[in-house]
Amino acid sequence: MTITEKILAKASGxxxxxxxxxxxxxxxxxxxxxxxxPGVWAVFQxxxxxxxxxxxxxxxxxxxxxxxxxVPPIDKQSAENIKTLEDFAKRYGIRKYFRYGLxxxxxxxxxxxxxxxVLPGEVYxxxxxxTNTAGVVGAFAAGLGHTDIAYVLVHGKTWFRVPETLLxxxxxxxxxxxxxxxxxxxxxxxxGTDGANYKAMQFSGSAIKAMDIDERATLxxxxxxxxxxxxxxxxxxxxxxxxxxxTDSPLTPxxxxxxxxxxxxxxxxxxxxxxLVAKPYSPGNVSSARELSDxxxxxxxxxxxxxxxxxxxxxxxxxxxxxxxxxxxxIVPATQRTYMQALKEGLIEIFLQSGxxxxxxxxxxxxxxxxxxxxxGEVCISTTNRNFPGRMGDRESKTYLASPLTAAATAxxxxxxxxxxxxx
Amino acid sequence: MNLEGVLRGRVHKYGDNVDTDxxxxxxxxKEMDPKKLAEHAMEGIDPDFVKKVRPGDFVVAGKNFGCGxxxxxxPIALRYAGIKAVLAKSFARIFYRNAVDGGHLIPIEIDxxxxxxxxxxxxxxxxxxxxxxRNLTKGEVYNIRPIPELVMKIIKAGGIxxxxxx
Numbered sequence: 001m002t003i004t005e006k007i008l009a010k011a012s013g014x015x016x017x018x019x020x021x022x023x024x025x026x027x028x029x030x031x032x033x034x035x036x037x038p039g040v041w042a043v044f045q046x047x048x049x050x051x052x053x054x055x056x057x058x059x060x061x062x063x064x065x066x067x068x069x070x071v072p073p074i075d076k077q078s079a080e081n082i083k084t085l086e087d088f089a090k091r092y093g094i095r096k097y098f099r100y101g102l103x104x105x106x107x108x109x110x111x112x113x114x115x116x117x118v119l120p121g122e123v124y125x126x127x128x129x130x131t132n133t134a135g136v137v138g139a140f141a142a143g144l145g146h147t148d149i150a151y152v153l154v155h156g157k158t159w160f161r162v163p164e165t166l167l168x169x170x171x172x173x174x175x176x177x178x179x180x181x182x183x184x185x186x187x188x189x190x191x192g193t194d195g196a197n198y199k200a201m202q203f204s205g206s207a208i209k210a211m212d213i214d215e216r217a218t219l220x221x222x223x224x225x226x227x228x229x230x231x232x233x234x235x236x237x238x239x240x241x242x243x244x245x246x247t248d249s250p251l252t253p254x255x256x257x258x259x260x261x262x263x264x265x266x267x268x269x270x271x272x273x274x275x276l277v278a279k280p281y282s283p284g285n286v287s288s289a290r291e292l293s294d295x296x297x298x299x300x301x302x303x304x305x306x307x308x309x310x311x312x313x314x315x316x317x318x319x320x321x322x323x324x325x326x327x328x329x330x331i332v333p334a335t336q337r338t339y340m341q342a343l344k345e346g347l348i349e350i351f352l353q354s355g356x357x358x359x360x361x362x363x364x365x366x367x368x369x370x371x372x373x374x375x376x377g378e379v380c381i382s383t384t385n386r387n388f389p390g391r392m393g394d395r396e397s398k399t400y401l402a403s404p405l406t407a408a409a410t411a412x413x414x415x416x417x418x419x420x421x422x423x424x
Numbered sequence: 425m426n427l428e429g430v431l432r433g434r435v436h437k438y439g440d441n442v443d444t445d446x447x448x449x450x451x452x453x454k455e456m457d458p459k460k461l462a463e464h465a466m467e468g469i470d471p472d473f474v475k476k477v478r479p480g481d482f483v484v485a486g487k488n489f490g491c492g493x494x495x496x497x498x499p500i501a502l503r504y505a506g507i508k509a510v511l512a513k514s515f516a517r518i519f520y521r522n523a524v525d526g527g528h529l530i531p532i533e534i535d536x537x538x539x540x541x542x543x544x545x546x547x548x549x550x551x552x553x554x555x556x557x558r559n560l561t562k563g564e565v566y567n568i569r570p571i572p573e574l575v576m577k578i579i580k581a582g583g584i585x586x587x588x589x590x
Contacts, residue, residue: 022574024589035453035454035495038456039456039496039497042456043526047585050585050586051585069453069454070453070454074454075454077454077455077456078454081454081456127494128493128494129492129493129494129518131494143494143518144494144518144521144522145494145495145496145518145521145522145525145526146496146526147496147522147525147526147527147583147584147585148521148522148525148526148584150585151525151584151585154585158584159574159584159589193441193488193491194441194487194488194491194514194516197488197514197516197517198517227488227491227516227517229517282441367445367450367451367453367493368445368449368450368451369450369451369453369454373451386443386445386492388443388445388446388468388492389445389446389468389469390445390446390449390468391445391450395468
């Protein structure tokens with residue numbers, strides 16, 4: 001069995017499972033944010049006439065909450081939603097709750113591993129499609145809707161069709177100026193935006209081993225854009241050390257069998273990966289950055305679960321150090337801890353010196369919900385994960401997706417720029 | 425959901441990769457009232473949709489319908505706009521699951537030739553238990569792809585909470 005199959009077999013009390021089997025798996029961890037939590041609350045209210053008042057949830061210690069989508073609140077409705085999340089936490093005794101203006105908080109997917117909230121071998125679900133990100137710790141991690149999360153909160157389990165696994169074996173190592181984001185876009189170019197629909201994506205090989213945890217998380221994060229149910233990387237010593245420095249919980253990693261069967265195997269050489277950009281309006285619409293060097297942009301965004309992690313900020317700072325931005329540039333650290341780390345390393349000063357705006361941690365810009373919304377016709381290059389029509393604002397705005405290096409190089413020149421071509 | 429008898433309505437046809445930002449843009453995710461969500465259904469791809477749609481109508485789409493976000497707002501917006509079923513060549517996994525487990529609408533998979541024969545505005549009848557679509561405008565009958573057993577049970581129960589397993 002693959003690592004994904006072994007985790008699902010264990011969680012559903014079976015000796016073996018195969019792709020296509022439907023299992024009811026026990027859930028180890030659940031996440032809700034300020035969109036998902038109020039949605040789950042609404043489901044509980046709708047169900048009252050059918051199943052009665054929900055007095056308690058299955059295990060409040062397995063649930064964690066964060067405020068990330070509309071924070072700080074942008075209007076009365078989003079402020080009410082935060083209150084709903086607070087009331088939910090209090091009513092059901094959920095203690096692990098990351099709140100804005102009260103220390104560590106931020107984008108749920110970065111917190112999931114930065115705070116070691118999800119551990120190797122666990123089954124983890126959350127009210128967000130990029131929940132897949134947490135597969136970086138060798139867990140089965142999948143995004144679900146409100147009703148499904150409400151069901152898990154009551155029953156502690158849910159159904160999954162065991163996914164086929166696509167194995168991506170990435171040999172060599174990424175070249176300087178090429179990043180996990182570029183590799184993700186190369187994979188999307190290869191398999192398309194439904195290339196992994198209902199399936200697991202597993203990443204392995206020397207290029208993955210050489211990546212830090214943030215970079216690996218970019219790969220698991222972007223798997224959502226290929227439609228994947230989950231993405232996963234088998235734990236190695238680097239990961240276990242990363243987690244040990246963040247939690248005292250015992251770690252019990254799960255590994256796939258030697259004779260695991262994969263529905264498809266993709267062999268790629270990391271040395272061939274160049275700085276890439278996804279053009280409007282699909283993450284699978286990929287060109288090399290150099291081919292797009294005549295595209296002028298109005299805005300640059302560096303942030304989100306995909307591109308606002310400490311590693312991403314370091315990359316952006318390496319380009320922006322001693323340079324000025326030519327177009328409006330917004331940088332948003334993914335979490336408060338990331339922000340603090342960036343401050344300690346002097347990155348925030350580099351950003352401010354270069355002229356960029358620094359925002360408080362939020363998912364807002366990535367989905368056109370909060371801050372930095374694009375107007376009609378505006379063109380943005382962004383380190384985020386999606387560029388659907390209207391994703392970051394007006395339906396007639398355009399978003400190009402790129403790595404933090406390419407986005408920062410573009411901020412300096414005002415047109416899409418391969419970071420290798422930045423002079424001076 | 426009662427699957428005996430037929431659903432009847434008109435076709436609203438779209439292409440491949442209709443994403444969740446097109447079905448309900450992200451700025452509405454803070455909205456908790458399903459009727460207000462319905463006022464913006466498909467706004468990202470077809471701002472006239474809510475003016476055209478009538479209760480019982482169908483969305484017909486190409487591959488990967490509902491790709492993107494896990495927002496259950498997407499099937500909820502369509503449901504409260506009056507859509508009973510979406511017929512698509514394929515569905516993104518979270519949209520499919522939300523539609524079924526939330527009891528919002530029936531996701532029905534169709535082959536490419538069925539997609540090609542269905543035109544915008546066609547009057548159709550969908551008989552889920554018999555697995556067929558009747559195109560009343562063109563006088564044709566098509567098969568839909570079989571709905572998996574578990575999914576069918578959950579749909580009939582009206583959602584995951586009403587479904588009793590084992």
